[in-house]
Amino acid sequence: MEFxxxxxxxxxxxxSxxxxxxxxGFKSIAGSSNSHTSTESVSSGNVCFVLSSPLTPASPAASWLKFHPPGIADVGFRVKNIELAVARAAAAGAQILEPxxxxxxxxxxxxxxxxxxWGDLSHTLVEPIEENLALPASGxxxxxxxxxxxxxxxxxxDLSSAVSWYQKILGFTPQQNFDIKTENSALRSQVMMHAEGGAQFPINEPASTNSQIQEFLSANRGSGIQHMALQTANIVGVVTDLRSRGLPFLPVPLTYYSELQQRQNYLxxxxxAIAESQVLADWQEDAPAAMLLQIFxxxxxxxPTFFFEIIERRVSLVNGKQVQAGGFGAGNFRALFEAIEREQMKRGSLIDD
Known part of the structure; x- marks a missing residue:
């Protein structure tokens, strides 16, 4: 299963x-409308977003936006056998919204x-029958x-219940888990991964009433997608490009990099360039060149709801085999948590628990 x-x-x-x-830097690939909804599609590489807005109160977008700010309403998954996937989901108790x-x-x-x-989120399952590989490329x-x-x-x-739901309904399995706590707030997280295709779907819950997760839940008026990571092969170049386009990123203090240099033998x-770009870095102990690089x-x-992550998973050669940075670095996770806390302080939404 893939996204x-x-x-x-x-x-x-x-x-939008x-x-x-x-x-x-996405490309516009399609646009359409019906009597109640306007829809635009954009893409970059293998990433495709569908953007829908209401034209009348009859639009599903209008109904959704009554309860939530703009954001992700449906996460699509590509499956190998849709009949089997739907049958398994239904047998496990899933509500089939569209056959x-x-x-x-x-x-x-x-x-x-x-x-x-989960919540007001839906999942579209997609099985390609015949893809058009002859679509013209932009160059x-x-x-x-x-x-x-x-x-x-x-x-x-709700974390354990949500984890169980995605296990039973869609076949995800738990991987890493994190308990992040600072002097100000805390969260718990369980990373879920699908064995068939490797789609990764972390789930977070607040572990303090002033947690950034709770701030999201309050602003979103319920559970929902907090962020999405877009993978690239050149994070420094991409971040430079995106900054030139006016895309703002979470700032990282210089002490983060000086502390990393003291702890790491490999640079x-x-x-x-990584430090100047304010990109977070994590290393695998057995393959230090297989770095996990992230920025938000x-x-x-x-x-203060949805944001993007840009991620690069570098490859290292270990015993003659290529090893790619996997999982989610605990150091980066904590650094992200602390960066969002600093933004909470600016907004005045981080108060004593």
Missing amino acids: DRILFYVENAKV RDWFVSHL IQKNLTAAGCFKLAKIAG KLSLFTLIDHVVLNVESG PADWR TQPIFDE
């Missing part, structure tokens, strides 16, 4: 399309079905290659 198209409900699909093109149907687009022919996810290299992971925030006390040739944007909408 497929991601659906955002937004206030104005065309305005232009933002993704200008700030994230299996065929959909013919310029990109090819697909089988689609939709199930209810311009994409900034991103694929969706690395998508992160769900749930209410306090890559482009270490200075400011929230992209008006409220």
